[in-house]
Amino acid sequence: MVLLFTGVLWLGNKVIPGSPDAINTLQKLGKKVYYITNNSTKTRREFVTKCTSMGYQATEDSIVSTAFLTACYLQDINFNKKVYVIGSQGITQELDAIGIKYLDIGPDTMNCDMPTLLREKVALEPDVGAVVVGFDEHISFPKMLKAASYLKQKECVFVATNTDEQFPTEYPHLTVPGTGTFVKAIETCSGREAFKIGKPSPYVGEAIIKRHNVDPNRTLMIGDRCNTDILFGTLCGFKTLLVLTGVTTLQEVKKWQTSSKKEEQDLVPNYYTQSLADLLSLL
Amino acid sequence: MVLLFTGVLWLGNKVIPGSPDAINTLQKLGKKVYYITNNSTKTRREFVTKCTSMGYQATEDSIVSTAFLTACYLQDINFNKKVYVIGSQGITQELDAIGIKYLDIGPDTMNCDMPTLLREKVALEPDVGAVVVGFDEHISFPKMLKAASYLKQKECVFVATNTDEQFPTEYPHLTVPGTGTFVKAIETCSGREAFKIGKPSPYVGEAIIKRHNVDPNRTLMIGDRCNTDILFGTLCGFKTLLVLTGVTTLQEVKKWQTSSKKEEQDLVPNYYTQSLADLLSLL
Incomplete structure (x- = not known):
């Protein structure tokens, strides 16, 4: 049995009580565990450090992150030019x-007027063959302009790490833009559609099945959001378990259960539990 | 007869040969002329200056710009709070x-790390009641974050000046992001849909009909793009004239003419001409 976990380890920097015990015990019982994350701001090594500091047993091999899979995707298509990255070191270190190779990342602010920018400051490098869009708090007009201009070349590859509209935050009065916001912006100005790596795109699932030789029928996707995690699990042919410590409520699940629409039926998990701690007590 | 012109006066900073003569002559013949623009970066007064410098006769009253109409829209709904503007002085001067009232515009760059930004630097003002998105080359992560956070309040009004994906440029190797790029970004992170002012939204047409007491049946929309100008004219019930000095070709028009799809029939102009100069020689 393979267990895929997402979104049920921590909220921001706070561990979800009982989750480390539950997952570590499942591993002791011989279950193979992978952690899936759409967050492109960290390398696998950094995720291992975070997991360990929160009490989870993890190795780099057990981390399935979108920054890592974006690098794998480019490797799989034998990409041998440079990447223009809208994103962070999480991505460039995996590259x-x-x-x-890739162009410099970090701040690229608008420090002149538009005519000057267009006339003098946009030096497109001829050996760029891909644009990767991940989470980038330095998103700016010059970055959008460069990404869209590279994408004028039809053969330029366009990859998005994920499409989450918002970034999770502990501040309820704020809406923090997520990678999906930047992806939509670049898709809009370039008139092109990005290849998407993260959930709910099935690419992550295909990568796990292929890289780790996993049998979908014996794989359980465990998450806290039906519209991403459970939908993703359903689309990949995994069994699904909803943990009710996140945004999805049991009431919503029961509504979808009685729906005649396939897209709502796809959101219904095979199993649900109040918390991972509860799951352990059942075992 | 009322004539609405858009996109046929100049390309960048170059006047389209013959157009000033044609339009000025039509005015002398007693036709009422309005200039429509989706460009939100200038006030009506600045458009008059540009028109005059290029040889067109224009008054503020003859300019129908999205920055001006955005201000009119807020006035029409008796808006009396402050506006958070993603945009330029073109908008704030019309306000x-x-x-x-509105909050300061201009650069708002990411000059700290994310935790610091979220903890200390996002002071939302309680009297903001609208978010306006126009063209803003200083678009940034803090701006997106603030716009989306203000829009968490359901009663916060959300207006977009226009949805043009790209900004016209004289540099063929560049794709310059247009207002539509920023609008899509804010719609994505806020989960809300903006009320759109500019073409092809019929709001501009309704505003012209109402403000200038114009009869749609005796109004001719003259433009160079079928998917914005002609579609807009058709939707407003105006007669339409395509000038073939722009991106749309006669070949495309002939294809749509034989289409059975309503959305392609809506793109077909009532009349077409090679140039405004040609039109004049016909008269």
Whole structure:
């Protein structure tokens, strides 16, 4: 049995009580555990450090992150040019690890007027062959302009790490834009559609099945959001378990259960539990 | 007869040869002329200056711009709070003209890390009651975050000046992001849909009909793009004239003419001409 966990380990920087015990015990019982994350701001190594600090047993091999899979995707298509990255070191360090070159990341602010920018400041590099869009708090007009201009070349590859509209935050009065916001912006100005890596795109599932030789029928997707995690599990042919510590409520699930629409039926998990701690007490 | 012109006066900073003569002659023949623009970066007064410098006769009253109409829209709904503007002085000066208050515009760059930004730097003002999105080359993560956070309040009004995906440019190797790019970004992170002012939204047409007491049946929309100008004219019930100095070709028009789809029939102009100069020689 393979267990895929997402969104049920922590909220921001707070561990979800009982989750480490539950997952560590499942591993002791011989279950193979992978952690899936759409967050492109960290390398797998950094996720291992975070997992360990929160009491979860993890190795780099057990982390399935969109920054890592974006690098894998480019490797799989034998990409050998440079990448224009809208994103963070989470992405560039994974590119470094497999020897793919990229242009500098970080701030690229609008520090002149528009005519000057267009006339003098946008030097497109001829050897760029891909645009990758991940989470980037330095998103700016010059970055959008460059990404869209590289994407004028039809052969330029366009990859998005994920499409989450918002970034999770502990401040209820704020809405923090997520990667999906930047992806939509670049899709809009470039007139092109990005290849999406993260959930609910089935690419992550296909990668796990292929890389780790996993049998979908014996794989359980465990998450806290039906419209991403459970839908993703359903689309990949995994069994699904909803943990009710997140945004999805049991009431919503029961509504979808009685729906005649396929897209709502796809949101219904095979199983649900109040918390991972509860699951353990059942076992 | 009322004539509405858009996109056929100049390309960038170059006047389209013959157009000033044609339009000025039509005015002398007693036709009422309005200039429609989706460009939100200039006030009506600035458009008059540009028109005059290029040889067109224009008054503020003859300019129908999205920055001006955005201010009119807020006035029409008796808006009396402050506006959070993603945009330029083109918008804020039109707000000034009718006494609507707004927060400072201009650069708002990411000059700290994310935790610091979220904890200390996002002071939402309680009296903001609208978010307006126009063209803003200073678009940034803090701006997106603030716009989306103000829009968490359901009663917060959300207006977009226009949805043009790209901004016209004289540099063929560049794709310059247009207002539609920023609008899509804010719609994505806020989960809300903006009320759109500019073409092809019929709001501009309704505003012209109402403000200038115009009879749609005796109004001719003259433009160079079928998917915005002609569609807009058709939707407003105006007669339409395509000038073939722009992106739309006669070949495309002939294809749509034989289409059985309503959405393609709506793109077909009532009349077409190679140039405004040609039109004049016909008269």
